[in-house]
Amino acid sequence: MTLAAVAADSLVSRLEQAASAVETYVAAARGAVAAKVVKAGKVDRRAFDAEQHAAHGFAWIATYGEALREVASWARALDAAGGFGETEQLLALTVFSEYCAQLVGGLPMTQLEMIRPGDLGIEAEARTLEAATRALVREGAARETRARLAELVRAGKGKATLERTGLEGDLEMIRDQFRRFADDRVMPHAHGWHLRDEFIPMEIVEEMGALGVFGLTIPEEFGGSGMGKAAMCVVSEELSRAWIGVGSLATRSEIAAELILIGGTDEQKNFWLPKIATAEILPTAVFTEPNTGSDLGSLRTRAALDGDQYVVTGTHKGRHDGLRRPVDAAGAEAARR
Secondary structure (H helix, E strand, O other), X not given: OOHHHHXXXXXXXXXXXXXXXXXXXXXXXXXXXXXXXXXXXXXXXXXXHHOXXXXXXXXXXXXXXXXXXXXXXXXXXXXXXXXXXXXXXXXXXXXXXXXXXXXXXXEEXXXXXXXXXXXXXXHHHHHHHHHHHHHHHHHHHOHXXXXXXXXXXXXXXXXXXXXXXXXXXXXXXXXXXXXXXXXXXXXXXXXXXXXXXXXXXXXXXXXXXXXXXXXXXXXXXXXXXXXXXXXXXXXXXXXXXXXXXXXXXXXXXXXXXXXXXXHOOHHHHHHXXXXXXXXXXXXXXXXXXXXXXOOHHHOOOEEEEEOOEEEEEEEOOOOOOEEEEEEEHHHHHHHHO
């Protein structure tokens, strides 16, 4: 085994140890929040509402923990395959350094909202985590580490991915396909669409539908491709690289399809899923009212049956005028059933 291989294996082991230490910290955060919001064995709604900051913070802490666990697993798999090279090592080291430092010193959930160990009463656990990850944090934050990674990023300009992803070959083929589509059909026009405040042309939407973008995770029996979340992530990454508006377009369809698959009747699945898969129907999200955010219980948008149509009335924060859209009642009736 070469010195480089020994160093890579040593780093992987250290990443795994750090991920384990973070997992212990996440468990402490979970326990602290549970003590605030759980009553008689279940989450108390009033307590949860009163402790929104703590609950929000725990969600971020748990997400960081899961992300670091996955990075460590990715590093181990690449190392076993002989693919954990300098770029991959520096990326993993930098991610662990920054995330562990934030968990201990303060995690920015928004520009104005931080979650710190003291907010949850887990200062002692934070000190334990800091001691366990101190060397890793210091190495990842070193000027030499960041400078070398910047050089590698610069040298990798134009590549589909900077690092070896470890994804299966089929997913890399999908990445190449949508990278070409994004380069040819989106990137040359996206800035103009933005400057002119235009909608994404239906021609582009239809081409995306023909490529299977909207049915990636829908089972084949309903006209989709039956692929997993990783495929959706790869496609979203490549389309978003060209323009974020196009990259996020398919996520509404993916979310709607999953909700129908989980909770829909057979009739609803047969009616909606094939149409979503082909982009004949484009689902939309309506929780963007002013002063509402993601508090769905406070939405004032309403749908009222008017003859053979549903009329959706409300206000969208992206528009100054009222949003009033007719919806085909036959489709809505199928949805109700």
